[in-house]
Amino acid sequence: MSEMLERVHRTYDESLQAMSSALDSRDNETQGHSLRVTAYACLLGRQMGIEGEQLEMLYRGALLHDVGKIGIPDAILSKDGPLDEMEWAIMRTHVNMGVRMLAHIEFLGPALDVVRCHHERWDGLGYPNGLRGEEIPICARIFAVCDTYDAITSDRSYRASKSHETAVEEIKRFAGTQFCPAVVEAFIKLPADTMQRVRELSQQDIQFLSMDEWLPKLI
Numbered sequence: 001m002s003e004m005l006e007r008v009h010r011t012y013d014e015s016l017q018a019m020s021s022a023l024d025s026r027d028n029e030t031q032g033h034s035l036r037v038t039a040y041a042c043l044l045g046r047q048m049g050i051e052g053e054q055l056e057m058l059y060r061g062a063l064l065h066d067v068g069k070i071g072i073p074d075a076i077l078s079k080d081g082p083l084d085e086m087e088w089a090i091m092r093t094h095v096n097m098g099v100r101m102l103a104h105i106e107f108l109g110p111a112l113d114v115v116r117c118h119h120e121r122w123d124g125l126g127y128p129n130g131l132r133g134e135e136i137p138i139c140a141r142i143f144a145v146c147d148t149y150d151a152i153t154s155d156r157s158y159r160a161s162k163s164h165e166t167a168v169e170e171i172k173r174f175a176g177t178q179f180c181p182a183v184v185e186a187f188i189k190l191p192a193d194t195m196q197r198v199r200e201l202s203q204q205d206i207q208f209l210s211m212d213e214w215l216p217k218l219i
Helices: 002-024 033-047 052-063 067-071 085-092 094-102 106-117 138-152 164-173 181-187 192-202 211-218
Strands: none
Touching: 033 052, 033 138, 033 181, 033 192, 052 106, 052 138, 067 094, 085 094, 094 106, 106 138, 138 164, 138 181, 164 181, 164 192
């Protein structure tokens, strides 16, 4: 029975990986983003003592964090330049859209914390609900730091990627405003070479591995 359950869980996770990769493929600038940020989130979660089922939910929530962007028009999602006020309003709907898409899938229930809250801010100035401080679920607070790290260390059409050290300094600067201070404190302890290994794996075979298979490769 345990072997059958493990097989079912693996099938679930492979389906989630396929969905996140399909979403990344809509935008050439974010190739591998979901897989990298999921790996970073799991590493940081473990650094903060998260394990077992909660770690699995962090993994799944991270993979699916932007699933609602499936409903965002390409003209906005792939716009070459800054979004205007109306376009930003549409872009922000991806959070609630993603929650609605996944809410009926029972086994993903706890993973919705990341989908619902990954754009909330420690100072209460985020969206969609303006949550503040520890009102934001811990997995969403972890993910927010990792998402920003990946954005800074990845190439964009308007700028080249920046170094690990630059990204860490930027994240430290926003501890207590955008980010949870305790999460930032744990994040800066993650080794730079481990983060580089994630970037390398995201371009290779990580998309074909389960969490239990690729996480040991990073430690």
